[in-house]
Amino acid sequence: MKKLILAVMAGALAQPLQANTYNGGGFGLGEACSTKYQPSFFNGDCQKTGVVLRGLGGYRFNDYFSAEISAEGLISPWKLFGLDDVETESVSAFTVGGHTFLNLPITRRSRLFLGPSVGASIVYTSWDSTNRYNNTSQQYETTSGEDYDFSWNYGWAAGVEFFTQADEVIRLQWQNWRALNSKIAFGGEVNANYLTINFISRF
Numbered sequence: 001m002k003k004l005i006l007a008v009m010a011g012a013l014a015q016p017l018q019a020n021t022y023n024g025g026g027f028g029l030g031e032a033c034s035t036k037y038q039p040s041f042f043n044g045d046c047q048k049t050g051v052v053l054r055g056l057g058g059y060r061f062n063d064y065f066s067a068e069i070s071a072e073g074l075i076s077p078w079k080l081f082g083l084d085d086v087e088t089e090s091v092s093a094f095t096v097g098g099h100t101f102l103n104l105p106i107t108r109r110s111r112l113f114l115g116p117s118v119g120a121s122i123v124y125t126s127w128d129s130t131n132r133y134n135n136t137s138q139q140y141e142t143t144s145g146e147d148y149d150f151s152w153n154y155g156w157a158a159g160v161e162f163f164t165q166a167d168e169v170i171r172l173q174w175q176n177w178r179a180l181n182s183k184i185a186f187g188g189e190v191n192a193n194y195l196t197i198n199f200i201s202r203f
Helices: 002-014
Strands: 020-033 050-060 065-075 088-107 110-134 139-163 169-179 191-202
Touching: 020 169, 050 088, 050 191, 065 191, 088 139, 110 169
Parallel strands: none
Antiparallel strands: 020 050, 020 191, 050 065, 065 088, 088 110, 110 139, 139 169, 169 191
């Protein structure tokens, strides 16, 4: 029995970990919602869909486990470029996160991944409101404001990866962030959803 255990341990140590580091970047769509448990994308009490830019770096321990850090920016183009001149509120955020993933190969050139996320965000909220205050003369007034906030986040990520002929990776990723302690945006309840396409290479 002792020889069998030693043989199994030796075999396990002889297997390569296939460890490697990788980095990449991507872009996509994102939204911020006013409830912590917003169930779906493009639905419910959410801001207009914004643009997400993200960078990432990670370490793959083996075919099934990996750890990753990311930096993501959610930008609202509607106010940035003056595309919405009626009553509006926009939320932009910069988030740094850490993730651990369980990877499930489905073919030789594709796999699914899923895992928890923790992070921190700086959130910028701005608003403009135009109201008619004199019905007779059709007079309007506009009020505006802005504020910054910091929050700790938790969430999860999931998606699918495809390997190219050059051994690069194309990833489609869903990321959800839920703020633990945001104080200004939506009265403390923030739920952000990001859908991105990412291009990843080893180094």
